[in-house]
Amino acid sequence: MISPKPSSALILVGHGSTLNPDSSQPTHDHADTIRRTGLFSEVHCAFWKEEPSMREVLRMVDSPEVYIVPNFISEGYFTQNVIPREFGLSGRTTDLGHTVAHYTDPVGIHPSMTRLLLKRAAEVAEGIPLTECSLIIVGHGTGLNDNSTKAIKDQVEIIRAMNCGFAEVIDAYMEEPPLIADWATLTSAPNVIVVPFFIADGLHSFQDIPVLLGMESEPTAAASQIEVFRRNPYHLHGRQIYYSSAIGTEPLLAEVMLDQIAAFDTNHKPAA
Amino acid sequence: MPSSINSALASWLAAGGASIGEISITPHGSGWQLRHHADSSADPASLKPLDSPEALRELAKWDAAGNYRPLHSAPNLPSGWIASLPDLASLRLALDFLYPAALANWLRWLDGTASACSLRDTFNRQSGMYRVTGLIRDSEAESLVTSSCHDGNCLRKVLWNLDGTTPWAGFPPDKTSAPSSAPELGQPIPLLCLDLCPILLGAARETVKKRMKSESDAAKAAEAQASPA
Ligand code: SF4
Numbered sequence: 001m002i003s004p005k006p007s008s009a010l011i012l013v014g015h016g017s018t019l020n021p022d023s024s025q026p027t028h029d030h031a032d033t034i035r036r037t038g039l040f041s042e043v044h045c046a047f048w049k050e051e052p053s054m055r056e057v058l059r060m061v062d063s064p065e066v067y068i069v070p071n072f073i074s075e076g077y078f079t080q081n082v083i084p085r086e087f088g089l090s091g092r093t094t095d096l097g098h099t100v101a102h103y104t105d106p107v108g109i110h111p112s113m114t115r116l117l118l119k120r121a122a123e124v125a126e127g128i129p130l131t132e133c134s135l136i137i138v139g140h141g142t143g144l145n146d147n148s149t150k151a152i153k154d155q156v157e158i159i160r161a162m163n164c165g166f167a168e169v170i171d172a173y174m175e176e177p178p179l180i181a182d183w184a185t186l187t188s189a190p191n192v193i194v195v196p197f198f199i200a201d202g203l204h205s206f207q208d209i210p211v212l213l214g215m216e217s218e219p220t221a222a223a224s225q226i227e228v229f230r231r232n233p234y235h236l237h238g239r240q241i242y243y244s245s246a247i248g249t250e251p252l253l254a255e256v257m258l259d260q261i262a263a264f265d266t267n268h269k270p271a272a
Numbered sequence: 273m274p275s276s277i278n279s280a281l282a283s284w285l286a287a288g289g290a291s292i293g294e295i296s297i298t299p300h301g302s303g304w305q306l307r308h309h310a311d312s313s314a315d316p317a318s319l320k321p322l323d324s325p326e327a328l329r330e331l332a333k334w335d336a337a338g339n340y341r342p343l344h345s346a347p348n349l350p351s352g353w354i355a356s357l358p359d360l361a362s363l364r365l366a367l368d369f370l371y372p373a374a375l376a377n378w379l380r381w382l383d384g385t386a387s388a389c390s391l392r393d394t395f396n397r398q399s400g401m402y403r404v405t406g407l408i409r410d411s412e413a414e415s416l417v418t419s420s421c422h423d424g425n426c427l428r429k430v431l432w433n434l435d436g437t438t439p440w441a442g443f444p445p446d447k448t449s450a451p452s453s454a455p456e457l458g459q460p461i462p463l464l465c466l467d468l469c470p471i472l473l474g475a476a477r478e479t480v481k482k483r484m485k486s487e488s489d490a491a492k493a494a495e496a497q498a499s500p501a
Contacts, residue, residue, distance in 0.1 A: 018342040018471050021333055032326060042275070044368070049470045051344050052373035056467065059376035059386050060368065062275040081399055098385065 001255075002039065002262045009063040009099070010040040012257065013054065013083055014071045014199070016047030024050050026200050026249045027071045033254035040067075048078065054086035058096065066099050067264070069257050073108035073139075073199050073248065074151040092268045104264040108199070108248075109151055112256045114158050116247055121166075121193045124232060125242040130165035133242075134187035138180045138209060139197045141173030149173065152197050174208060181212040184237040191233070191240045199248035213241060278364050280379050280455045285360075287458030293371050293427055294349045303358040306366065308351035319354040325362055328355055329369035343471055344371055345428045345463045377464045381431070382452060388432035388466045391417070395476065404484075405476040410434060412479050418442030420472055421465070428465035 012034075014027035027045050035043040046057035058066075068087060070079045087101060088094065094101045107113075121135050139152045149171075156171045167189035172180040183192060194213065196205040210216040215234045233240035247253075285304075290297050296312055298305050306328070311319055322328060335341050335348040349370070357363045367375055380386035391413055395405040408416070417440055421430050429450045433439050440448060450462040 016470075018474065019340070021340040028329065050342060050372075051469065052368075052376075053467055053469070055389070056373035056377060059380040060277065060373055062277055077400060085397065085399070 002258050002265070004039050005065075005067075006041055007064055008040055009042040009044065009061045009066040010034060010261075011044050011046055011057055011061070011066060011068045012071050013068060014045060014047050014050075015078065016050030017202070018049050020202055022206075023200050023202055026246075026253070029249075029251070030071065030254040030257060033251065034257065039258070048082060048086075054083065058087065058099070061099050064099055065102070067102045067104060067261050069104045069260055070106040071199055071248070071253075071257070072106040073197055074148040075106060075109065076147055079106050092264075093270055102264055102269065104260045107253060107257050107260055108148075108197070110256050110260045110263065111158075112259045113247070114155055114162075116250045116252055116256065117155060117159065117195055117197075118164065119252065120195050120244045120247060120250055124195070124244040125191055125193050128191050128240075128242075131167055132189050133166055133191045133193050134189040135159070135166045135169045136172050136180070136183060136187065136192060136194045137169075137197050138172050138174070138194055140204060141176035148197065149176070155197070174204065174212060179212075180209060183213060183241075184239065187239075189239075191242065193242045193244070195244045196246045198246040201246045201249055205246045210243065213243065215241060215243060275364075277375055277379055278360055281364055281367075281375060282360055284455035284458055284461070287456050289455070289458035289461070291460035292367065292374065293345065293461075293463055294347065295367075295370060297363070300356060303356060304360075304363045306355040306357065306363075306370075307353065308349060310351040311354070316354050320352055322353050322355040323357075325357065325365035325369050328366045332370050343426060343469065345374075345426050345465075347423065347425075347427050371463060374461065374463050377466055378450075378461055379455070381450075381464055381466065382454065386466055389468075390432050390434060390436045391468060392435040394432075394468050394473070398473070402473055402477055404480045405473060407480050407484075408476050409483075410438070412483070413476070414440065414442060416472070416475060416479055420475055421447075423447065426465070428463045430465050432466065432468060 012027050012031050014024050017023035024047055031043050031045045034040065041063045042061065044057050044060050046052050046054045052060065070083055072079050084103070088096060089101060089103050092103055117137065125133055137152050137155055139148050141149055152171045156169050159169045168187060170178065170186055172178045172183065172186060174180055178186055196209055198205055214236050232242045234243065285297070294309050295306055296309055307319065322331065331353060332344055332349060333341060334350070336350045341348065355366065357366055377386065395408060398405050413434060417430065430440065430443065430448050431450065450464055451459060453459045
């Protein structure tokens with residue numbers, strides 16, 4: 001846990017969506033959690049596709065210092081190009097005139113994400129011995145300048161090395177091999193836990209992945225989205241699938257954001 | 273740390289400031305009550321009680337028919353509720369949720385620290401899938417902006433113009449300007465558009481792509497005609 005920063009504002013930056021109302025919700029939820037801690041003088045959200053925009057949110061900042069935390073799953077086009085451009089950032093720390101901005105790494109690449117993945121896996125298949133479970137961490141794959149595939153492979157390596165008892169731990173993707181659609185041949189245990197490595201429950205985790213897994217025959221309607229996670233386990237190919245909501249909806253992600261700020265202070269903060 | 277935005281909001285309220293967007297604000301005990309303008313004369317007992325900024329954020333996410341509202345300044349905030357907020361901090365948060373950045377845009381514009389960014393400057397800095405917006409023609413921009421940003425779609429004042437000098441011919445003067453009265457005068461807070469929004473950016477991309485497609489279709493047709501198989 002970090003110590004209070006009464007002279008610092010916090011901005012969580014999400015992608016947001018003009019079509020999908022669920023896209024920005026986790027970012028708002030994590031902002032609410034951090035706001036309630038009182039650690040920062042102010043806590044705001046900003047979005048690429050929703051209001052307030054990154055240019056607008058800077059006007060809301062009243063503090064001499066602001067931490068900007070990308071609520072993204074990996075480094076990529078948004079964290080390296082769009083966010084710095086829209087905020088006018090020139091590096092890790094930028095003097096913007098009315099405030100000094102510190103730009104942290106995206107939340108998804110912090111080592112604490114491993115803890116969240118294991119917690120999600122344990123919750124979704126509660127009571128099932130891990131030795132009878134395969135764990136699949138699923139991502140999109142083939143993104144434009146997107147390192148999410150690497151972020152997932154890293155997590156898989158870390159969890160394997162921890163020897164926590166899973167029959168196997170593998171990565172799979174929607175659009176590149178190993179394909180999530182091939183889950184039945186990629187895994188061998190009677191129970192298969194699938195955790196989407198996404199920041200929000202968007203169309204991918206509500207609709208596309210359930211279809212690729214064979215849980216749904218066609219994309220479900222928006223109103224029944226949450227049902228996807230309530231009907232575990234799914235019995236398919238003589239096995240049980242336990243499907244989790246996106247890792248970014250885990251409430252503990254707010255703590256990972258604070259961890260990411262602590263990491264910034266340790267590794268990058270200029271001496272006062 | 274004292275917030276300059278909160279103190280300006282306090283001065284505005286002290287001067288009787290009571291209106292922003294579709295919302296009216298009235299003092300209530302030591303706190304504030306918010307309701308939709310359409311409910312100003314409704315019996316409070318007939319309105320659904322809300323008691324937190326977060327509840328207002330959720331309310332503002334949907335229109336009366338249950339459709340997602342990605343644009344908070346669209347004139348379709350549902351009515352039929354009354355929100356009680358205990359103090360200035362929760363009122364500030366509620367206003368930031370109902371009309372994101374509206375207070376900050378207004379105050380920074382009033383004190384001269386924020387200015388509007390022209391359509392050309394916004395489009396020309398885009399990259400990736402939005403880079404093509406830089407190819408929009410002046411006439412396309414004019415008709416896109418007048419058909420997207422009018423008061424029936426968005427209550428914001430369009431303070432940016434085409435290129436820093438060329439105004440929008442299709443709008444009445446009060447759509448492209450805002451009163452510059454200080455918070456201490458308590459006048460309704462105008463919703464300002466200083467940077468065009470992602471919805472307009474997306475629509476500009478569609479406009480350009482559609483035109484490019486029809487140009488390339490026409491070129492192909494002409495070529496086919498010139499060299500019949
Ligand atoms: S560009 Fe501005 S004025 Fe036009 S619709 Fe978007 S927010 Fe409203």
